[in-house]
Structure formats: structure tokens, C-alpha cells
Amino acid sequence: MCTSLTYTDTAQHPxxxxxxxxxxxxxxxxxxxxxxYAWPTGLQTxxxxxxxxxxxxxxxxxxxxxxxxxxxxxxxxxxxxxxxxHAVHYQASTRPGAVNLTPQGFINWVLGxxxxxAAVVADLPRVNLVAKLWGGDDQVxxxxxxxxxxxxxxxxxxxxxxxxxxxxxxxxxxxxxPILAQHVHNLNRYLNVTGAxxxxxxxxxxxxxxNAHRPLPTSPLPTDRxxxxxxxxxxxxxLHSDQVKTTLLTWLAEVSLPYDATKTNRTHNYTHxxxxxxxxxxxxxxxxxxxxQPRTIRLTADMAANWHAPVIYQEN
Numbered sequence: 601m602c603t604s605l606t607y608t609d610t611a612q613h614p615x616x617x618x619x620x621x622x623x624x625x626x627x628x629x630x631x632x633x634x635x636x637y638a639w640p641t642g643l644q645t646x647x648x649x650x651x652x653x654x655x656x657x658x659x660x661x662x663x664x665x666x667x668x669x670x671x672x673x674x675x676x677x678x679x680x681x682x683x684x685x686h687a688v689h690y691q692a693s694t695r696p697g698a699v700n701l702t703p704q705g706f707i708n709w710v711l712g713x714x715x716x717x718a719a720v721v722a723d724l725p726r727v728n729l730v731a732k733l734w735g736g737d738d739q740v741x742x743x744x745x746x747x748x749x750x751x752x753x754x755x756x757x758x759x760x761x762x763x764x765x766x767x768x769x770x771x772x773x774x775x776x777x778p779i780l781a782q783h784v785h786n787l788n789r790y791l792n793v794t795g796a797x798x799x800x801x802x803x804x805x806x807x808x809x810x811n812a813h814r815p816l817p818t819s820p821l822p823t824d825r826x827x828x829x830x831x832x833x834x835x836x837x838x839l840h841s842d843q844v845k846t847t848l849l850t851w852l853a854e855v856s857l858p859y860d861a862t863k864t865n866r867t868h869n870y871t872h873x874x875x876x877x878x879x880x881x882x883x884x885x886x887x888x889x890x891x892x893q894p895r896t897i898r899l900t901a902d903m904a905a906n907w908h909a910p911v912i913y914q915e916n
Contacts, residue, residue, distance in 0.1 A: 602682045603825045603855045604746050605833055606754045606772045607848060609841045614752040616678045616877040617848045620669055621857050621869050624658055628872045630886045630897055630913040631657040631666050635674075635904065637712070639665045642702035642734030643694055649712030651675055652904035654884045654897060656875055659912060666910055667734075668707050674904040675715035676750030676879050679707050681743040683776040688742040688759045690731035698728035703743050703759070705734060710747065717753045717766075724757070724764040746774045750879045756780050770798040773830045776822040783826045790817070790827045803834045810835035816854075820869075825855040848876055849887065849894065859889055888915050 604618035620628055633639075633653040638646050655671020670680035681703075694700040701709055706729065714720045731740045746769070748754035755766035758779055771784060778786075785796040791805035809831055816831055817824035832851045839847055856871035876885040876894070887894035897913065 602680075602776065603829055603852065604680055604682060604774050605829055605848070605851070606746070606748045606752075606769075607833065607839070607844065608752050609844050610838050611841055612752065613841055613844075614748060614750065614879045615844055615848065616670075616672075616680065616746075616748050616879065617852055618670055618680050618682075618746075618875055619852050619856055619871045620656060620873050620875070621871050622669070622683065623869055624872075626658045626661055627915070628656055628658050628669070628888070629915065630884060630895070631655060631668065631671075632897075632899075632903065632907065632911040632913075633666060633668070633708075633712070634908050634910065636908075637910065639705065639708050639712075640734075641700065641705050642732050643700050643730060645700070647705075647709065647712070649708065651712060651715070652899065652907070653708075653711045654882075654899040654903075655711075655877075656873060656884075656886060666912070667704055668711070670875065670877075671707070671711055672877050672879065672882055672884060672899060673711040673715075674882070674899060674901070676882060677711060677714060677716060677720075677747070678749070678877050678879060679710040679745055679747045681707055681745050682774055684742045684744040684758065684779070685777050686742070687777055687779055688744075689761060690729045690740065690759065691762070692731060694730055695728040699723070699726045700728045700730055702732050702734040703729055703741055706743070706745065710745070715749075716751070717747050717749045717755055720747060721755065721766045724766060727764050729759050729764070744774070744779075748879065752879075771802075771830050772833055773826055775826040775829075778823070783823065786823050787827050787830050791831070806831045806835035808835075820857055828855055845876055845885065845894070849874055849885075886913075890915065
């Protein structure tokens with residue numbers, strides 16, 4: 601399914617980028633959610649955002665709330681969800697005194713109620729993720745989340761145990777199952793680096809791999825897309841700001857899943873969009889499969905202060 605990465609340019613300017621490969625019955629679009637936006641948790645309660653959000657999402661059928669897959673809020677905090685089947689551990693019921701959420705609403709809580717990665721991490725022990733349906737979906741989706749803020753601080757949250765906790769991601773890349781630790785182990789093994797942990801030897805091996813023009817894995821498996829993107833990110837000399845958009849979107853195109861017009865069922869996985877988030881400028885660049893050029897929307901102070909209703913942008 602999805603591939604994502606964080607990046608910092610030569611001016612220490614942070615970015616986040618991802619592909620969205622998840623099949624749905626409603627289209628993915630850029631979406632703006634205002635301050636004080638009321639969203640249902642799926643647990644017979646409603647929460648309200650404190651901060652405006654701009655990101656990629658969709659409007660599920662027969663449901664009056666937007667489901668976000670990624671985004672940035674007005675404080676420069678980003679969050680994206682990616683698929684983690686066969687690894688998550690959700691709770692069966694709500695817990696008194698906890699922040700009870702369904703997995704689909706976790707991203708709304710992160711971006712709607714926090715200004716930094718540190719603030720989210722401090723709040724995590726209060727969260728109780730409950731395995732309940734949300735938004736008319738027919739299943740409870742297994743997710744893990746990749747977060748980054750305007751300082752460049754980034755973490756991965758994987759709901760594999762209770763209480764929830766966050767971990768650093770030194771590779772700066774995340775795809776789907778397996779868990780991050782196994783991805784890192786696989787990367788070292790691919791690069792012939794000893795051990796399961798990320799070390800400077802991992803980065804050196806990635807640079808040597810690219811300098812030798814050795815081939816990168818090309819299969820659609822999440823493990824191969826992780827290795828491919830990690831070697832690109834770790835092995836490429838640090839980019840200047842004017843190189844970032846084109847380069848990161850190109851890296852994502854290399855691991856995008858092709859669309860097959862002969863497959864019309866809901867289980868057909870292909871890349872619906874690529875996005876790039878400039879955390880300091882608070883710009884969201886969205887490139888749908890059908891588009892030849894990316895579209896950039898900026899989350900401005902005026903939007904955050906004066907726009908009071910959700911906006912679902914058209915594809916073009």
C-alpha cells in the first residue's frame with residue numbers, strides 16, 4: 601500500500617511526503633478542516649478540533665464527517681496513517697477517564713488537538729484505541745502513524761501494545777507491515793550491514809549502493825518499497841530547497857503502484873495520489889493519479905482564523 605518519508609534540506613527545512621494506495625469507494629481529495637470542527641469518534645461521542653487542518657482525505661458515503669489520511673495543522677504538525685495488518689492490538693471497549701478513539705479518528709485527534717510531536721507523545725498514555733467501526737466502513741482498519749513537526753522532530757506510533765508509545769525512525773521512511781524494527785532489519789540485510797539496528801554503517805552502505813549504480817528492488821511489496829525509498833533517501837546527497845519537490849515526488853513515483861483499468865473491484869491497489877508537505881511554509885502539494893502537474897495549497901493564517909466550514913477541493 602502506501603510509502604512515506606520525512607526529509608530535511610540543506611537549510612534544515614523539514615518536509616513530509618507519501619503515496620496513497622488504499623482503494624476506496626469515494627475519491628481522495630485535498631481537504632481543509634476548520635478550527636472547532638466537530639467529528640464523531642465512532643464511540644457515541646464527538647470531539648472538536650482546536651487547530652485547522654489541511655491534508656488528504658475523503659468523504660465516506662452515508663457519513664457526514666471527513667476521513668483524513670494525512671495532513672498538516674496550523675502549528676506545522678503533520679501526521680499520516682499507513683496500513684499495518686497482522687500487527688495491531690486494539691481494545692475491545694472504552695475505558696473510563698481515557699481519550700477513547702477509533703483508529704480512523706486518531707489522526708483527527710493528533711492534528712486537531714496538538715501543536716508538536718512532543719505534545720502528542722506526552723498525551724499518548726491517555727489514549728485508548730477501540731476496535732469499533734467508524735464512518736460507515738465495513739471493517740476496523742489496522743494503522744500505524746508517522747508524525748513530524750516544524751522542528752523536524754519525527755516519530756512512528758505503532759499500536760502493538762498498551763499503553764501507546766512512540767519511537768524514533770532514524771531511516772525516515774515508513775511503509776506498511778511489518779513493524780518498523782523489522783523494516784530496519786530487512787534494510788541492513790539487503791545492504792549487507794551486520795545487525796538489526798540502524799547505524800552509520802547503514803547510511804554508508806546506502807551511499808555506496810547508489811554510487812555503484814546497483815539496482816533497487818522494484819516489487820510492490822511493502823518491504824521492497826521500504827528498502828528502495830530508504831536507499832534513495834539515505835544514499836542521495838542532501839538536497840537544496842529548490843530540488844526537494846521534484847526529487848521527492850520522483851522517488852514516490854518510483855514506488856507507486858500502477859493503475860489497471862481492467863480491474864474495477866474495490867481491492868485493486870494502486871496509487872491514488874502523491875503528496876508533499878512543506879512543514880515550515882505549511883504548503884500541501886497534492887498530485888492525483890490523473891494529474892500531469894501537482895497542485896499546491898497553502899494553509900494560511902487567514903484560513904485558520906476565518907474559514908469556519910470544511911472544504912473538499914476538486915481534483916484539479
